[in-house]
Amino acid sequence: MKQRQPYNPDRHAHPGLAAIALLEAGKAVLAFLAAAGLEISGPAPLRNIVNTLVRRVGADPEHGSFSNLLDLITPDTVHVGVIALVAYGLLRAVEAWGLWRAKAWASWLGCISAALYLPLDVYAIARHPGWASWLLLAVNVLVVWVLARDIGKRRPPRNA
Template identity: 55%
Template sequence: MDDTAYNPDPKAHPGLHAIALFEGAKGVLALAFAGGLLALGPDRLRESVQAIVSRFIPDAGPGAVSEWMQRINPEAIHVTVLIIAVYAGMRLLEGWGLWRARAWASWLGCIGSAAYLPLDVYALYHHPGWHTWALLIVNLVIVWVLWRDIRRRKRI
């Protein structure tokens, strides 16, 4: 562990800035996706899903997808958009806090990223490949940087 004293200046934390940009980008992309869902609406979304299913699963019978298609309605879209908006808000808030080197943001990011690690290991076991390794390594680096920041703060 590094014995360097913690520097409270936000400019002294390029690792936190990189993670802040990453989290902010996830938040912006989530908001764009939510906006896309609202713009499509249930009818065009059903058409898009049907086109994707028929393209990639040509032997899917009409009953296989019809139950899912019936669940695409305005209420379901609004609930989904609300959930995505909350997720985006959390990512943007975390990015803002990390950019300003706030302790609560390091905790939020560390816990949030660590929660994905078991899923990353599961994905690596069932779908080994460079992309699953990359995802696991990125999440491990994020957890390590944020945990290191938390530990340094405790020494003040």
Template identity: 55%
Template sequence: MTGASYNPAPRAHPGLHVLALFEGLKGLLALIAAASLEVLGPQPLRNLITSLISRFNLDPAHGTLPSLLDAINPGAVHLAVAVVSLYAVWRLVEGWGLWRARAWASWLGCVGTAAYLPLDAYAIYHHDGWHTWAVLVLNLIVVAVLARDLVKRRA
């Protein structure tokens, strides 16, 4: 490379290890969710929505929950399992890379987390509360830690 030197594998700082564990945990939970959804199938979800409709005395023919009930079928469940599985693999690979202080993992995490920031701002605008601010602040911290790691690699 021309210009600034590039240190591809500095010693991982504790912030990267904390993020690696966090990403690994998210990946593990997503794998558990995907496996559970695949094993259980659509019927438990349909039962839950039916009980919510009944509990809140909603019209079973109109509204969001009945529409959701109609959308839950084996094909939709398989698609959800595939999407959640991809998310899980993404997070597990990112966690492994962060633990090993890989630059590509910092890029993956920084870009992936920064993609959530507009959604966080939207959530604050429409559902202002401490929890939406906490998510925004947490995501900003993650982006800052990973961006700092990438800047330090350039220095």
């Protein structure tokens, strides 16, 4: 039986962790930029975007559930959205830092959070098949595989 090598905590020994760390750091930056843009612009541009999208699908933004959606876009709900984006950005930044430093908890966090997206990715392919949906699924499967493999390598070898 092949003897398992002891785990090497050096991030350079795990290029997949560094790549995923950079991906997560990018998500954090995008979340922070979105939060800043939403906070600076306020609810008016968001209402205009939703209004345009509603008209584009042929619905009437003045009546029905779309009217209720537009009524929900207020300065207070924009602040809630900003808080949610900042929290998401912080989570991704902490995960990126942990993966960059090859921390076990970061591999667990990343593996679980990426795995949670897999059913949504499959649903997206079923609803909107295309290269973008397939690429997103492939990236998330790869992230889960790399992080699960890292978690598995961290387990102490069994004594025969």
